[in-house]
Amino acid sequence: MATSSKPDRPVNDNPLSDSESDDSRDEEGWNDVEEDEEDTPEVISLLDDRVFPDVISMLAHCKEKHSFDFLGVRQKLQLDFHGCVKLVNFIRQRVHEGLPVSEDISVADIDDDAYLKPVLDDDAVIIGLFDLPELSAPDAIIAAQSGDNGALVNDLLKRNTELQEQLASVLLQHENYQAAVSKTLDERWGEAGADDNTKKTNQTAGKGKGKDGVEEKEDESKYYWESYAGVDIHETMLKDTVRTDAYRDFIYNNKHLFAGKTVLDIGCGTACSARAPAHPVCLAVDASDIIIKARENIYRAGLSDTITTLHGKMEEVALPVDQVDIIVSEWMGYGLLFDGHASLAPVSDPVWVSENGEAFWADVYGFDMSAMAKGIYDEVRVLHWPGDKVCGTSSAFKMLDLYTTTAADLSFTAPYVSRLTQDVDAIDGFLIWFDTFFSPTAPPSSAQQIPEGQKVEAANVDNHGVPDDAVATEWILDNKGKRNQDLVAFTTGPFGGAETHWKQGLLHCDPHLGEKKDEHSVAVNENSSTGSGNQQQKKKNEEVRGEITFSVAEDNARALVIKTTWDAGRTQQSWALR
Amino acid sequence: MASDKMDVEGAQKKLTDMAHSEQHYFNSYNHHGIHEEMLKDEVRTRSYMNAIVQNKHLFKDKVVLDVGCGTAILSMFAVKAGAKHVIGVDMSTIILKAKEIVKVNGMEDKITLIQGKMEEIELPFPKVDIIISEWMGYFLLYESMLDTVLYARDKYLVKDGLIFPDKATIFVCGIEDGDYKDEKIGFWDNVYGFDYSPLKATALSEPLVDTVEVKAAVTDPSSVITLDLYTCTTADLAFSIPFRLQCRRDDFVHALVAWFDIDFTACHKTIRFSTGPHTKYTHWKQTVFYLREVLTVQQDEEIACTLVVKPNEKNRRDLDIEVGYALQTQDITRQAQGSCSYKMC
Numbered sequence: 042m043a044t045s046s047k048p049d050r051p052v053n054d055n056p057l058s059d060s061e062s063d064d065s066r067d068e069e070g071w072n073d074v075e076e077d078e079e080d081t082p083e084v085i086s087l088l089d090d091r092v093f094p095d096v097i098s099m100l101a102h103c104k105e106k107h108s109f110d111f112l113g114v115r116q117k118l119q120l121d122f123h124g125c126v127k128l129v130n131f132i133r134q135r136v137h138e139g140l141p142v143s144e145d146i147s148v149a150d151i152d153d154d155a156y157l158k159p160v161l162d163d164d165a166v167i168i169g170l171f172d173l174p175e176l177s178a179p180d181a182i183i184a185a186q187s188g189d190n191g192a193l194v195n196d197l198l199k200r201n202t203e204l205q206e207q208l209a210s211v212l213l214q215h216e217n218y219q220a221a222v223s224k225t226l227d228e229r230w231g232e233a234g235a236d237d238n239t240k241k242t243n244q245t246a247g248k249g250k251g252k253d254g255v256e257e258k259e260d261e262s263k264y265y266w267e268s269y270a271g272v273d274i275h276e277t278m279l280k281d282t283v284r285t286d287a288y289r290d291f292i293y294n295n296k297h298l299f300a301g302k303t304v305l306d307i308g309c310g311t312a313c314s315a316r317a318p319a320h321p322v323c324l325a326v327d328a329s330d331i332i333i334k335a336r337e338n339i340y341r342a343g344l345s346d347t348i349t350t351l352h353g354k355m356e357e358v359a360l361p362v363d364q365v366d367i368i369v370s371e372w373m374g375y376g377l378l379f380d381g382h383a384s385l386a387p388v389s390d391p392v393w394v395s396e397n398g399e400a401f402w403a404d405v406y407g408f409d410m411s412a413m414a415k416g417i418y419d420e421v422r423v424l425h426w427p428g429d430k431v432c433g434t435s436s437a438f439k440m441l442d443l444y445t446t447t448a449a450d451l452s453f454t455a456p457y458v459s460r461l462t463q464d465v466d467a468i469d470g471f472l473i474w475f476d477t478f479f480s481p482t483a484p485p486s487s488a489q490q491i492p493e494g495q496k497v498e499a500a501n502v503d504n505h506g507v508p509d510d511a512v513a514t515e516w517i518l519d520n521k522g523k524r525n526q527d528l529v530a531f532t533t534g535p536f537g538g539a540e541t542h543w544k545q546g547l548l549h550c551d552p553h554l555g556e557k558k559d560e561h562s563v564a565v566n567e568n569s570s571t572g573s574g575n576q577q578q579k580k581k582n583e584e585v586r587g588e589i590t591f592s593v594a595e596d597n598a599r600a601l602v603i604k605t606t607w608d609a610g611r612t613q614q615s616w617a618l619r
Numbered sequence: 620m621a622s623d624k625m626d627v628e629g630a631q632k633k634l635t636d637m638a639h640s641e642q643h644y645f646n647s648y649n650h651h652g653i654h655e656e657m658l659k660d661e662v663r664t665r666s667y668m669n670a671i672v673q674n675k676h677l678f679k680d681k682v683v684l685d686v687g688c689g690t691a692i693l694s695m696f697a698v699k700a701g702a703k704h705v706i707g708v709d710m711s712t713i714i715l716k717a718k719e720i721v722k723v724n725g726m727e728d729k730i731t732l733i734q735g736k737m738e739e740i741e742l743p744f745p746k747v748d749i750i751i752s753e754w755m756g757y758f759l760l761y762e763s764m765l766d767t768v769l770y771a772r773d774k775y776l777v778k779d780g781l782i783f784p785d786k787a788t789i790f791v792c793g794i795e796d797g798d799y800k801d802e803k804i805g806f807w808d809n810v811y812g813f814d815y816s817p818l819k820a821t822a823l824s825e826p827l828v829d830t831v832e833v834k835a836a837v838t839d840p841s842s843v844i845t846l847d848l849y850t851c852t853t854a855d856l857a858f859s860i861p862f863r864l865q866c867r868r869d870d871f872v873h874a875l876v877a878w879f880d881i882d883f884t885a886c887h888k889t890i891r892f893s894t895g896p897h898t899k900y901t902h903w904k905q906t907v908f909y910l911r912e913v914l915t916v917q918q919d920e921e922i923a924c925t926l927v928v929k930p931n932e933k934n935r936r937d938l939d940i941e942v943g944y945a946l947q948t949q950d951i952t953r954q955a956q957g958s959c960s961y962k963m964c
Contacts, residue, residue: 172950276806276822289811337817405658406668408695412719413651 084165087111087132088142096169109144116176118148125170127151133160281542284531291479291529302366307355309335323348324365326355381477381513382440384534385457385605387585388472388547389432389465398549418551421603421618426472426545428535433459435534437476437510438589451601452593458586465579471548471605473589474534476513513537548605548616577608587613594619654690654713657753660902664692666892667753670783670883671696677781677885678702682744686752686771687764691717691732693751698729702749706742707732708771737767747775751783757828758906759789759879760928761963762936765846766853786882788845790895793838793864793872793914793922794831800873800909803827826940826961827907831876831896837916838864838872840895843926857929864922872914872922875942878905906963914946914955921947925958937964 083092084099088107093099103109115125131151135142137160159167292299309325309332325335325348332352339348351358394400402414436457441450513532519525533543579585587607594600594617606613658664671678671693678700685694688707694717697705707717707730714734721730733740750771754764772782807819841862846855866872878895894903914922925943930936940963945956 171952175951276818280806285811334815334817338813338815341814341816401655401659406664406692406696407699408692408720409723410658410690410692410720412716412723413654413690415716 084169085161087129087166088136096166096172099166107142109142112173114144114146115173118146119176121176122170123157124148124151125173126167127153127156129164129166129170130156130158130160133164282539284541284543287477287479287529287531294526294529299367303362303364304367305360305365307368309350324351324360324362325349326351326353326358326360328352328354381475381530382437382511383473383475384435384437385459385471385473385589386431386435386535387433387459387461387465387468387470388426388430389463389467389469390430391466391469393430394469418549418614419617421473421546421616422549423544423546425540426535426547431472431535432463432465432468433461433585435459435512435536437512439591452591454588454590456586456588458584461579461581461583461585464581467552467577468550468579468585468607470550472535472545473548473603474532474543474545476511476516476532476534477530478511478513478516479529546603546618548603548614551614554612554614651713651716656902658690658692662892662894662899662901663753663903666881666883666890667693667751667783668696670886670890671700671751673890674886675700676887678749681748682706682746683749683751684708684742684747684771684775686737686750686768687754688717688732689713689753691721691730693753694730694732695721695724695726697749697751698726702729704744705730706744706747708737708740709734710736737771742775745775746777747780748777749781749783750776755787755879755881755903757903758826758877758938758940758963759787760856761906761938765848765856766935768848769851769853772848781885782848783885784881784883785848786845786884787848788880788882789843789877789926790840790879791843791862791864791875791877791924791926792836792840793866793916794835794874794876794907795837795870796831796835796873796907796909797871797913804909823909823911823959824961826963827909828904829907830900831905831907833897836876836896837868837870838866838922841865841924843877859925859927861923861925864924866916866918866920866922869917872910872916874907874909875924875944876905876907877926878903908940908942908959908961910942910944910957910959912955912957914944915953916946917948917950917953923947931962931964934964937962 084094084096085092086099086102088103088109091099091102093102100111103111104113111128114120114128118124118128120128128146128151131146132142134156304323306323306325309327323344325332325339327335327350330352332350336350339345339350349361351360399411399414399417402410402412402417436459438455438457439453511530513530513534514537517525517530531537531541533541533545535545585607587605587610589606590604592602592604594602597619599619601618602615603618604613604615678697680701680703683694683697683702683705685691685697685705685707688694688709689711690713691707694705694707707714709717709732712734714732718727718732721727721732731743733742750768752764752768752771754768756763768782772780776782804819804822807815807822809815841864843860843862844858864875876896878893880891880893880895882889882891892898892901894901894905896905916922923945925941927941927943929939931939940961941958942961943956943958946954948954
């Protein structure tokens with residue numbers, strides 16, 4: 042699956058640099074590559090002062106002019122690399138001392154580690170020894186092959202035949218295995234052909250220009266599961282170390298909680314979290330085909346007997362037990378929600394707005410393409426937003442406690458308040474994200490029954506030590522400001538440092554809201570310094586407050602509608618998150 | 620003008636007739652992100668603009684067909700260059716947006732937009748003088764519309780008609796990419812202490828679309844195939860071609876990287892652009908094929924390679940790709956050869 046969502050390696054050229062591109066193929070081609078070649082050292086002859094480009098030609102010279110066959114000596118003495126080094130230095134030493142060198146050199150002559158020390162500094166001959174042809178078989182074996190030792194030859198031939206047979210049988214086994222594996226993978230991964238198109242249309246991967254048109258999307262939820270079967274997204278998720286580290290730390294740091302327990306991992310994915318120490322019985326459930334890979338991972342980790350994988354939707358699979366002790370899940374959707382609390386902060390960035398908002402479409406190479414901007418303010422944009430473009434304090438507007446949360450809690454209205462940290466010409470939108478907290482203390486009253494998790498629990502439990510306004514990056518510190526190893530939490534917000542694969546959600550405010558709502562008020566304000574709607578200049582320390590409402594989209598149970606009010610309720614806007 | 624009114628009404632009816640999910644697709648800003656990405660790709664859009672707008676003598680009073688017109692920007696360039704009429708064809712509902720755009724820019728009497736498959740629709744003109752198209756996919760051929768362009772050429776283009784662009788060349792070079800290969804492929808060997816190698820084979824068989832730095836290039840680039848759009852046929856889109864890569868320095872080769880150049884030779888002065896690592900970023904980036912083994916190469920040695928490309932039998936838009944390689948060296952300790960199979964889907 043080709044994708045454009047992977048992190049790019051740095052590119053030297055500014056993609057939007059405005060130089061002419063009539064012919065953007067640099068004619069210099071590759072010349073700007075650094076030429077980092079080193080000068081190859083010259084090879085100095087062993088027996089005189091002549092120099093050669095390489096060892097082979099130098100040795101040929103020695104053989105021709107001095108009747109000294111270096112390779113012959115090496116062959117005769119069966120010298121390995123170190124032997125050759127000694128031989129070279131032995132010869133160099135003798136030449137240096139003015140002594141004659143003949144081919145009658147014995148192993149004993151050069152058997153002195155002193156000869157491992159180069160006589161010439163940076164002797165190119167020694168470096169060049171790597172280039173010499175391989176040593177041929179020792180003479181003894183050659184003699185054997187010529188018939189002096191028939192028994193040995195027969196033995197070797199027989200052994201050879203045996204090995205060939207073994208090889209053939211192993212190859213056959215391997216082929217069968219390959220066929221079996223590819224058949225299994227075809228079955229599991231190559232979904233029914235009809236689904237392919239639906240998948241294509243939805244994937245922004247590929248070059249999805251919509252060339253395939255729009256096919257029927259009968260089952261939105263099927264797409265959801267399918268998108269989780271690709272390798273990319275699991276790499277994205279596993280490489281999101283903020284996320285994986287947090288889950289791992291929590292599970293590994295709380296071994297006592299897991300020992301001997303039955304654990305349910307909902308949406309297990311590649312099953313990374315399914316291994317808790319002390320070998321509890323573990324059930325891993327995922328509706329996506331990635332569970333096939335998870336089975337392999339589990340098998341390789343030798344955990345097949347403790348982890349049972351179940352392929353299907355949580356609501357539909359039958360668990361082999363009535364109750365479980367612990368639920369591990371990593372179920373926050375892309376961009377948003379719900380495991381700890383959700384926060385919001387106003388943002389302001391005129392440059393981003395001009396490059397990515399309506400203004401971009403108003404003049405595309407001299408054409409008015411405003412039609413493309415339709416809906417630009419209707420949907421939550423999922424992106425990484427830089428922390429320095431956030432113009433107000435964050436406001437945690439919703440705490441979700443998994444022990445007590447019910448499906449109904451996913452629809453709510455909550456107030457928020459943010460204090461501006463700088464003067465702004467306009468609030469361009471609101472950024473939303475969530476913080477996740479892992480609490481090691483279970484509330485005493487919760488029955489932890491599954492799968493009927495929708496049951497309303499008594500709400501009289503505290504938040505397991507997580508205050509409503511906790512910020513993940515601060516909550517994990519002790520009173521002295523040091524990292525408390527018992528606490529695990531992470532944020533997906535713009536101030537947490539590390540980016541996560543959830544990114545943030547931008548609620549991009551429609552600058553025309555005020556105009557549409559009340560044209561009269563625009564006229565009234567015409568001469569004053571303030572504009573309409575959110576296009577109002579605001580001062581540092583001014584408060585922005587209002588309400589935010591989450592509801593489930595009517596046409597798609599996995600989609601959300603988010604509504605925000607601001608300016609004392611005078612202005613409101615809704616966005617869809619699909 | 621009357622027919623145009625019907626066009627707009629027809630488009631509106633189409634929209635109301637659409638299934639709910641389709642309406643969402645049409646109205647969803649996020650789904651149109653790819654068009655934003657392509658229009659923001661300056662190398663691409665500006666090259667097309669210059670090829671068309673700077674050649675008014677070629678476009679004046681001509682009938683032009685825009686294959687896969689998308690937001691109709693190329694159609695509008697052609698009108699600006701003096702075309703008598705432009706027909707834009709696209710299967711996607713983006714064409715409904717294109718109709719709005721064309722109208723807003725006052726070109727509705729010059730541009731006819733048709734939603735449908737080229738093979739199934741009927742054009743208002745029996746023949747066209749010029750075909751313009753931006754049909755290239757990743758690795759040139761992945762999800763490419765070239766076969767549709769060739770169909771349109773054979774059915775509608777007048778004798779001696781022009782095609783913009785008319786030449787596409789695939790290049791390959793070898794790169795040193797140890798760190799990134801380790802990150803992308805080696806990653807699966809140890810995921811938080813677990814062996815995830817089942818996913819490694821999958822990762823290796825998927826070519827990676829990404830930007831490559833030119834300093835990573837260990838070999839000279841080699842042009843593998845040039846497609847001449849006036850003469851090539853769909854059969855030419857499946858090929859097996861040997862080529863040689865000459866090593867520029869002593870280094871390791873972890874992967875081969877492929878890209879393409881596009882030429883508009885019909886222009887008064889040939890306009891071309893490249894999607895290679897040596898020049899400006901394009902949204903096509905480059906396509907990286909990781910080899911299972913690492914080649915240890917010395918300067919001036921050659922790697923004899925073969926590139927085999929064919930459309931997947933089940934889904935013609937997917938590609939089956941095979942890369943054969945053999946390092947030509949006297950040093951038997953470094954000799955290496957093999958082949959790797961990839962699938963772009």
